[in-house]
Amino acid sequence: MLARFLPVVGPAAPGPRTRPPLRRVAFAPAVQPRRVSCHISRAYESASTAQAARPKRRSSSRQSTPDPEAELEPSANIPEAELEPSANAPEAELEPSANTPETELDPSANTPAAELEPSANTPEAGLEPPAEGPAPPEPARSGPEPAQPQAPAFTPSPEQQRAINAVLEGRNLFLTGCAGTGKSATFSALRKELVRKYGSKEEFERRVAVVAMTGLASTLVGGVTIHSLLKLKCLATFEDLTNMTQNRDVIALLYDLETLMVDEAGMMSAELLQGLDAGLTVARMEKARRHAQANEFNECQWKSLRTAAQSAGSAGEAEAEDELWAEK
Numbered sequence: 001m002l003a004r005f006l007p008v009v010g011p012a013a014p015g016p017r018t019r020p021p022l023r024r025v026a027f028a029p030a031v032q033p034r035r036v037s038c039h040i041s042r043a044y045e046s047a048s049t050a051q052a053a054r055p056k057r058r059s060s061s062r063q064s065t066p067d068p069e070a071e072l073e074p075s076a077n078i079p080e081a082e083l084e085p086s087a088n089a090p091e092a093e094l095e096p097s098a099n100t101p102e103t104e105l106d107p108s109a110n111t112p113a114a115e116l117e118p119s120a121n122t123p124e125a126g127l128e129p130p131a132e133g134p135a136p137p138e139p140a141r142s143g144p145e146p147a148q149p150q151a152p153a154f155t156p157s158p159e160q161q162r163a164i165n166a167v168l169e170g171r172n173l174f175l176t177g178c179a180g181t182g183k184s185a186t187f188s189a190l191r192k193e194l195v196r197k198y199g200s201k202e203e204f205e206r207r208v209a210v211v212a213m214t215g216l217a218s219t220l221v222g223g224v225t226i227h228s229l230l231k232l233k234c235l236a237t238f239e240d241l242t243n244m245t246q247n248r249d250v251i252a253l254l255y256d257l258e259t260l261m262v263d264e265a266g267m268m269s270a271e272l273l274q275g276l277d278a279g280l281t282v283a284r285m286e287k288a289r290r291h292a293q294a295n296e297f298n299e300c301q302w303k304s305l306r307t308a309a310q311s312a313g314s315a316g317e318a319e320a321e322d323e324l325w326a327e328k
């Protein structure tokens with residue numbers, strides 16, 4: 001097998017056999033991309049662990065259960081029939097007239113198992129039956145609601161903060177890193193920072209577009225798919241992309257855009273990237289054209305004002321304006 005990887009350099013040279021050095025194939029890119037790494041804090045771990053281990057509500061009414069594991073996860077270890085004492089018996093044993101088909105039974109006697117036992121807080125149904133009498137005291141509910149463990153506020157690591165600052169300063173950023181290094185967390189933190197920067201949701205949506213390559217990913221990052229943003233079909237052809245740059249709605253949308261956040265940008269095809277670039281270029285050109293038009297408009301206004309002043313006979317004012325005009 002090793003021979004397959006030895007470089008073939010021609011016929012073997014006579015003389016002492018020296019093993020040529022093996023060539024190393026480097027898979028790492030020439031330019032090492034900036035990586036974002038993070039350290040999951042202890043507080044975060046303990047919070048999530050506490051949430052996972054939090055016993056379910058009904059375990060309070062089953063404190064006499066000897067098995068501690070069963071107390072934590074009753075549904076995992078105990079069959080559903082054993083959860084309620086009255087449910088131990090099969091349905092046929094619950095009612096003397098069990099042989100009768102269910103449809104023919106008295107409704108009160110033929111209630112399904114979940115309805116028979118109002119106290120059966122089955123997790124599947126999650127039913128809270130109407131209280132038919134005075135409710136038994138429940139120590140867990142009588143006091144104040146126990147505080148739910150919450151995930152601690154996200155504190156970006158220095159690397160993550162550097163990435164966020166770069167975008168806030170208006171620089172282009174390509175964020176990459178291994179799985180679980182905190183890219184998505186940085187993405188969300190950056191989104192929050194931009195919402196804070198623009199003050200309102202409307203302004204944020206006008207200035208920032210958050211897109212992803214798939215519908216699910218776009219939902220997770222609180223954005224839309226890039227195809228939806230650019231009004232493209234799923235499998236956009238080159239012609240579609242060209243048409244997109246002439247779509248006034250799309251250009252109007254890109255016109256005000258200051259930041260484009262793309263999740264999983266590596267999934268973007270070269271054509272799509274090119275189309276996006278073309279759309280943004282057209283939008284920028286349109287902006288420059290309108291700006292120039294606005295300046296022209298100002299000049300026109302200035303001229304008409306000057307003409308109006310002259311016709312009004314205020315020669316002094318007109319001369320002053322002439323001087324100003326000459327300065328311009």
Ligand SMILES: Nc1ncnc2c1ncn2[C@@H]1O[C@H](COP(=O)(O)OP(=O)(O)OP(=O)(O)O)[C@@H](O)[C@H]1O
Pocket residue numbers: 038039040041044154155156157160177178179180181182183184185186
């Ligand atoms: N600064 C931080 N402090 C505490 N926890 C963090 C921090 N950054 C990331 N995490 C946590 O690390 C875990 C992985 O982060 P994240 O999902 O953002 O990684 P990722 O690089 O996007 O991973 P993947 O490439 O698999 O999507 C998450 O549980 C996240 O909450």
